Amino acid sequence: MPTTLAPPEAVRRLWQPGRTVVIASHINPDGDAVGSLLGLGHMLRAAGLTVTLALADPVPNNLRFLPGVEAIVARVTQRPDLLIAVDSGDRERLGAAVPADWPVDLNIDHHKTNTFFGRLNVVLPQAPSTTAVIAQHATAWGLRITPPAAQALLTGLLTDTLGLRTASVQPDTLRLVAALMEHGADLSTAYYEALVARTFAEIRYLGLGKARAQMQGRVIWSHLTRHDREVTGFPIPDDAGLVNALLNAREADLAVVFIETDEPEVVKISWRAKSGWDVGELARAFGGGGHAAAAGARVSGTLEAVQQRVLPATLEYHRTRQVPQTAR
Secondary structure, three states: OOOEEOOHHHHHOOOOOOOEEEEEOOOOOOHHHHHHHHHHHHHHHHOOOEEEEEOOOOOOHHHOOOOOHHHOEOOOOOOOOEEEEEOOOOHHHHHHHOOOOOOEEEEEEOOOOOOOOEEEEEEOOOOOOHHHHHHHHOOOOOOOOOHHHHHHHHHHHHHHOOOOOOOOOOHHHHHHHHHHHHOOOOHHHHHHHHHHOOOHHHHHHHHHHHHOOEEEOOEEEEEEOHHHHHHHOOOOOOOOOHHHHHHOOOOOOEEEEEEEOOOOOEEEEEEEEOOOOOHHHHHHHOOOEEOOOEEEEEEEOOHHHHHHHHHHHHHHHHHHOOOOHHHO
């Protein structure tokens, strides 16, 4: 896993007051994408730059408590002085947020599959989240972590580590959490809003997915349909945290959820894994990506057809990979 770290002075030279900046992140944004976007955006505005934040897809409900989220736009068409990509393994993951022919000036990420598509690249695969990369380097980049930035960065770190529970969490991670709290982040609010709180519609939607869970060996799975969203009032084609809930089963090593999207015959897949497994391999085999513990893909086909393709591959992966017994 190569680490690419642009010199701090090269990054600092980008922050010329008065410059216009667009920061964009990946389609189907998660907490790390939104937290990176907002955290860096708050700090650059404090440094005197004019900042626009762009996400091709809506911000999930559990992240709408973050300051500044209402200013995120779906697409930018006016060329800025700087284009920054955060938490995106490749240029295509930005989707329609920015025109495809705009060059990326700075690429900040922690995915081990990153293609180093920026003019400057800060890619640390060992980091627990992209928000952690930004928080760790903000001072060296000449940026001040304001309270709103700290809140966003801490939230992204919490969500990408499933509440500080993944194997990527190290002693330095906990020290970083403490530092962000000292900069004004509220840990209890971030934890509750991003990881615990649910709307009534989400609770009903999750219930449908939990009720149809199935298990073979140590792999657990379920699915969610467009009809499920209609009858519960859940507004977006997402799993609402179902895949994490399924992985709580003591008997499971891997969890997978299939979600019908609003696009005809496109299914969104989310995998989760306990320590020692790498579901990123599975996601990449189906055109997706992610981390060892959490990954996803979008696959063409009906819900039934996609399950018939992906479930055997997931079961075979589990059968043929060996992990330490302590991982269970």
